Amino acid sequence: MNAQPTFKLTTTINGKPVDAEIEPRTLLIDFLREYLGLTGTKRSCDMQVCGSCTVLVDGKPVSSCSTLAYEVNEHEVLTIEGLARNGELHPVQQAFLDEYGLQCGYCTPGMVLTTIALLDENPKPDDSEIKSFLSGNLCRCTGYFPILNAVRRASEKLAQEES
């Protein structure tokens, strides 16, 4: 094998500290999928258009296909695998189930994480705010209506939990 230079990565993935030696050119998506086996993060367009590979870095949605792994050095990454706690689904995950907000499921991890970022920033978004925030996440199966309903429902549910 080539003696590629390596980079010592220290990061937090789904609440757990991770240390790794990686090639500097390693993309975050490949680090997650191939190095850590976290295959819930999906690859599609490879150019930050479709949103399938979205993960949250310090709570903000990021396209892992266009992010180098070293960029998350000393940051916190949340992937779809880190959402459910003790087998209990996050309210956003449950809302996608309840509203049939998925079919093939390929865009779903990115949709769910982007929704969490939206509701974190804006707990009571109106429809146009939802559509605008999620317009960077493509879905070819649902026609988006059920996803819109899932986001509305999640927003209501989270508001109830707050009160």
Next chain:
Amino acid sequence: MLNQKYGIGEKAPRVDGPSKVTGEAKFTADIRLANMLEARVLRSPFPYARIRSIDTSQAEALDGVVAILTGTDMSDIDPYYGHAVRDRPIVAIDAARFVGDPVAVVAAENAQIAAEALELIRVDYEELPAVTTIEAALADGAVRVHDTDALRLGLFHGLGDFRPHDNICYEHHMAKGQAETVFAEADVIVEGEFRFPAVYQYALETHAATAVWHGADQLEMWANCQHPYLVRAELADMFDLPKANVRLHVPFIGGGFGSKSYTRMEPIAAAMARKAGRPVRVVNSVTESMWTSRRHNMICRMRTAARADGTLLARTAEMWLDTGAYADNGPRVVATAADAAPGPYRWTAYQVDAYGVYTHRPPSGSYRAFGATHLEWIGESQVDQVARKLGMDPLEIRVKNLLKPGEPVRIPGKPMDADLIGDIRKVAEGLEWDKPRPPRVGRGMGIGLLAAGSRPVSTAFARLESEGTVTVLVSTSELGQGARTAMSQIVSQELSIPLSQVRVPDGDTMVTPYDRSTGASRSTTLAGGAVHLAALDLKDQLIAIAAAKWNVAKSDIILRDGRAWVGDQSATLSELLFYHFGFSGGELFGRGIVRPEQGQGTYAAGPVFWEVCVGGVEIEVDEETGRIHLRKIVSVADVGTAVNPAMIKGQEMGGAAQGLGNAIFEEMVFSDGQLLNGTMADYRVPKMDDIADEFVSYIVQNEDGPGPYGLKGVGEGILAAMPAAIVNALADIGIHINELPATPERVWRAIQQSKNV
């Protein structure tokens, strides 16, 4: 928990939902085998080029490269595939025939190394003159894409006596009566030339395949294929293996829409793994998937004739569909397009001539509602045009001419099996058809037919284990359409057990039994039919056991709430198995087989059913920009019986979104055979902020389908209806479109043209 039952007609939750919201669901590219290599494909930069030689020495010298596959490595196998026409080598042998045609494959320790190695391969190409449009391919003296005399037909060709010739890969002709004679006597004639673009299915998950050889004669693969049994047959044939020696696993598929029907990346993965002597995974980029499968672009000339009272008399249609460099599913698409040309109407005469044309462009295959999507907007715009000329209402002219149940559709073939007039009236109701239209607001409707079901051969097993859990073995692929949920509901209904006690695992050709394919809206009707029979078989066995246990007649036993009952005595399924086997072990098998009538070999009275492609829209057009705003979509799903209304509505919404894309956004743009918009930054699909203000969904349940409970398939029709409805809504406000997509520019130009008239 036991009472939480989700049988037929219930809004059951998706059984695959929890694994999909947690990231646990495994797709093909998520599966990593021990010692696995990653493959990348070198693809031709020329639309047509002879390959003089390939120098792989530098690439082979790169650390981490394990093996490289080229056209010279395949002398001990039959490298050609193609289920219809065997025109396609695994990688180019003599020549590359489109920009993107695989020329060599590198297997390396990781994907980055494989990608680097591609840059080091030197190919000596001799660029040749190419035919990159339908017109060029049909011109006198045109360069031939293939030496058609040397082409063999595929394992599932369905071409009849036809043999490809010139640049014609397939042609299909249909006639009733003497169209020209009828035209001569008509009161109204409308005619036009129409163009439909090349379109990309864009399943978010790209094509992927992983192969491992066990010894020299056992091939095991994981692939995102819709039709594993057809792919298995092609692989077995190419590598000269018994079919049983090829094992195909089909994990969850990240959208299919036809793009993953038939053989895709499987031969490349299999041949590469064979050469490398290690497991190999190949995953396409989006650009590569655009080069792998797309929808046919088409040119069509159509004429429609009618009497002054609005009776439709005759239609002629000539169409040329660009199948690209390889036939793929082109012949079937051409035949289905021809079949869709007359539409759902009663005619005195028609003449349809359809041609599949080879060009030096990426191959075209299946895409949801193929053929119907190509033709419905054309035929339906002519029906509206006739109505306008006669001062008739578009609804009225349809009601007058639509086929009624039992009327012949094509001869031979299945007569009309749906209530089309009821369906189109529902569209009108949803659109509030008679309400006055605000300015710049147009309404349009479309109705058509899609020959659905493909060949009706499907089989299934249902295993009842000793604690009462049923595992359904069925090879329908789960593409997102909800097959596993529908199958679970059927079993839940028949055995009266909760959905949580039914499981449907991944397809696996070593374990899950034969199913012809996952497409043509056939799964719930045919595979579901097999599952239904398997469940009934189990039910019968359980009732026999209960009757023996209580020494009563079988007819005295009923199944309810997960138990067998006689009077007020009851036993759980688990207790029945304990009684039957004498201890807590053993299991029962139910068997279901769906096949055509014995001895006919084909589905003589085909299609399995007519899928109704019906819908309507209300749009508003910005005259300054030409932009179309969708105010309302009306969908009518004519399903016979709804297994899961929520999932049917989901299919309609998703199909409508794709129809919207086909109608107003999407086009693969080519220049000299080069795809100019080959990424998702350039190829525009509908986004969340493009959705209609309102979606009105009706589900029609007339129990008139051939499946269990009188059900029939759904999910494709609305796609075909959308472009028709949108083009008619545009015409409703004086904007006439004869080329899709109806982009803002085309709409704006049409507005200017109408002002100049």
